[in-house]
Amino acid sequence: MQREYDKYRKIARELRVSVLDMVYKARSGHLGGAFSIIEVLTALYFHEMRVNPKEPHDPERDRFVLSKGHTAPALYVTLAYAGFFPKERLFDSFRSVDSILQGHPDMKKTPGIDMTSGSLGIGLSNAAGMALSGKIRGKDYTVYCMVGDGELDEGQIWEAAATAVCQGLDNLIVFVDLNGLQNDDLTCNVKNLGDIPAKWRAFGWDVTEVDGHCFETLIPAIDLAKRHKGSPSVIICNTVKGKGVSFMENEVVWHGKTPNEEEYKAAREELLR
Numbered sequence: 001m002q003r004e005y006d007k008y009r010k011i012a013r014e015l016r017v018s019v020l021d022m023v024y025k026a027r028s029g030h031l032g033g034a035f036s037i038i039e040v041l042t043a044l045y046f047h048e049m050r051v052n053p054k055e056p057h058d059p060e061r062d063r064f065v066l067s068k069g070h071t072a073p074a075l076y077v078t079l080a081y082a083g084f085f086p087k088e089r090l091f092d093s094f095r096s097v098d099s100i101l102q103g104h105p106d107m108k109k110t111p112g113i114d115m116t117s118g119s120l121g122i123g124l125s126n127a128a129g130m131a132l133s134g135k136i137r138g139k140d141y142t143v144y145c146m147v148g149d150g151e152l153d154e155g156q157i158w159e160a161a162a163t164a165v166c167q168g169l170d171n172l173i174v175f176v177d178l179n180g181l182q183n184d185d186l187t188c189n190v191k192n193l194g195d196i197p198a199k200w201r202a203f204g205w206d207v208t209e210v211d212g213h214c215f216e217t218l219i220p221a222i223d224l225a226k227r228h229k230g231s232p233s234v235i236i237c238n239t240v241k242g243k244g245v246s247f248m249e250n251e252v253v254w255h256g257k258t259p260n261e262e263e264y265k266a267a268r269e270e271l272l273r
Helices: 002-026 032-036 038-048 069-082 123-136 155-166 196-202 215-227 261-271
Strands: 063-066 143-148 172-178 206-211 233-238
Touching: 002 032, 002 038, 002 069, 002 215, 002 261, 032 038, 032 069, 038 069, 038 215, 063 069, 063 123, 123 143, 123 155, 123 172, 172 196, 172 215, 196 206, 196 233, 206 215, 215 233
Parallel strands: 063 143, 143 172, 172 233, 206 233
Antiparallel strands: none
16 A cells, blocks of 8 residues: 555645646646645545546546635646546646636536536535435435635535435545745634534534545545444644645745746646655
């Protein structure tokens, strides 16, 4: 299994480089939060999820909802490397009018996108709906949803969390990208939610906490959540915003800042070491 983990680390590094390249070329995009979810996406699309790039709308497929839609570059590079569309598309039109790669995921434009997202807070409600539909129709697919820790400020997240428990949606697994930062400050300074894992437990969720950048703990946590029955599961991923580039890590300015040429070259060199 160690060989598999090493392979995933290599993929994650390549994904980060591609995220950096596409954001720099477009002169627009969100690097910090995209870098913090790379390992989760790698684990899902290259180890865990039942998806087929040749049949992106297969009704039997697993689903993924990126509720924190502004981190779309991370999802786009993952889908491209997984074979949903040519990698070249990452760098020719990101955030351009009529591009298949908009600033936020668009299920009508991009192969492999299961839900259009962008307005924070709505993704979990949609993911819960997909999971409930699967239950009603007797399907065995799993729905995965990524939410940000700043996004937990949204009341709709907790409405959806309560509904998912009431409906017994054990085919729903949520990841919280707990990087401690949001748009312009520490999450605890914007709205201090206190003990995040305890809040999810209070709502009735099965809760696991992991290092969101460590495949050795992340992948077993996903496998364990898939085996859990009776209630939805949440994996609290302790992550670093801007992970992989020392001068970006834990710096709130990199939520949406685009690197200049010097910063781009330095970041790329560091990622490729």
